[in-house]
Amino acid sequence: EAGVAQSPRYKIIEKRQSVAFWCNPISGHATLYWYQQILGQGPKLLIQFQNNGVVDDSQLPKDRFSAERLKGVDSTLKIQPAKLEDSAVYLCASSLDHWEGRYGYTFGSGTRLTVV
Amino acid sequence: EDQVTQSPEALRLQEGESSSLNCSYTVSGLRGLFWYRQDPGKGPEFLFTLYSAGEEKEKERLKATLTKKESFLHITAPKPEDSATYLCAVQANFGNEKLTFGTGTRLTIIP
Numbered sequence: 001e002a003g004v005a006q007s008p009r010y011k012i013i014e015k016r017q018s019v020a021f022w023c024n025p026i027s028g029h030a031t032l033y034w035y036q037q038i039l040g041q042g043p044k045l046l047i048q049f050q051n052n053g054v055v056d057d058s059q060l061p062k063d064r065f066s067a068e069r070l071k072g073v074d075s076t077l078k079i080q081p082a083k084l085e086d087s088a089v090y091l092c093a094s095s096l097d098h099w100e101g102r103y104g105y106t107f108g109s110g111t112r113l114t115v116v
Numbered sequence: 117e118d119q120v121t122q123s124p125e126a127l128r129l130q131e132g133e134s135s136s137l138n139c140s141y142t143v144s145g146l147r148g149l150f151w152y153r154q155d156p157g158k159g160p161e162f163l164f165t166l167y168s169a170g171e172e173k174e175k176e177r178l179k180a181t182l183t184k185k186e187s188f189l190h191i192t193a194p195k196p197e198d199s200a201t202y203l204c205a206v207q208a209n210f211g212n213e214k215l216t217f218g219t220g221t222r223l224t225i226i227p
Contacts, residue, residue, distance in 0.1 A: 004159075033214075042120070042203055042217030043160070056214060091159050104150055104162030105215065112157075 002026065004108035006092050012114045018080035021111045025073070025094030031055075032069055033105065034077050035091040043091055049075065082115045089113070118143045120218035122204050128224045129194055137189040137221045139204030149187050150215060151180050152203040160203055194225045 005024040013019050025032050030051050035043035046065065048055040051072040060067070064083070069075040079086055089112050093105040121140045129135055141149065148167050152160035164173040166182040173180045177198060179190045189202055201222045205215040 040219065042205070042219045043215075044217070045214045048214060093159070104152070104165060106162070107152075107159030109157070109159050 004092055004094055004106050006090075006108035006111055008111055009109065010112050010114075012116060013082055015084055015115050016081040018078065019082055019113060020076050020078045021090050021092075021113075023075045023077070023092030023108060025075070025092070026106055029094035029096055029106075030072070031095045032075050033093040033095075034067060034075070035093065035107075037089045037091055037110070039088070046077070046090075079113075082113075084115050087113055087115045118206055118208055118216040120204055120206055120216055122202075122218035122221050124221060125219070126222040126224070128226060129191075131195060131225055131227050132193045134190070134192045134194070136191070137202055137223070139187040139189070139218060140185060141187070141204070141206045142185075143206045143208050143216075145209035147207040147209045149182055150205040150207065151178075151187070151189055152205065154201045154203055154220065163202075191223070194223075196225045196227050199223055199225045 007022050032049045034046045036046050037043040046060045047057040047067045049069040052069045065079055067077045089110040091107050091110045093107045095105045119142045123138045148165045150165050151163040154160045164180045169184045171182050177192050181188045201220040203217055203220045205217040207215055
């Protein structure tokens with residue numbers, strides 16, 4: 001089966017600019033996650049969708065970050081305006097449902113964002 | 117709040133030299149403990165899920181074990197291709213069942 005697709009792979013922007021990331025999960029996976037991974041740290045959950053509804057966005061900086069999952073499939077994550085501390089890898093993951101543990105979550109390769 | 121602490125931060129081993137990575141956790145009711153492997157420039161790749169104390173899982177040169185407070189990833193006779201960052205994560209029984217990750221152990225196997 002095809003994996004989780006993410007684009008772009010790399011992005012360099014200046015602070016205060018805006019940027020958007022795209023994710024296409026594995027077909028049929030109801031749950032989609034966006035994680036932020038700062039260099040040298042483990043991934044941190046930003047937002048979790050179940051179909052097209054938000055389950056958890058408690059760690060999403062809502063003054064600058066937004067995310068949507070239209071029709072319960074693709075998702076976009078946007079940052080506006082970007083700050084230097086937003087430099088990180090943004091990982092998208094999906095699973096059949098939020099209880100799925102036997103096979104773990106499947107992660108995409110991520111988008112590496114550099115804010116200068 | 118769920119917490120995961122991994123040690124050591126980095127580990128260098130000679131090829132064939134066995135060792136263990138540690139993952140200590142606190143969680144309000146453990147649903148599952150996950151081990152992932154992450155290669156540079158890639159997303160984490162699922163290895164194991166452990167559900168209860170005493171459980172063990174094996175895959176090639178890797179064996180994961182679980183107690184009520186920690187998990188170990190044992191690496192037996194490692195090869196250079198085992199070099200990667202190994203991430204541990206916990207999923208709680210309550211709330212939204214999100215994964216909370218540790219900071220990882222960066223493993224380097226020297227030929």
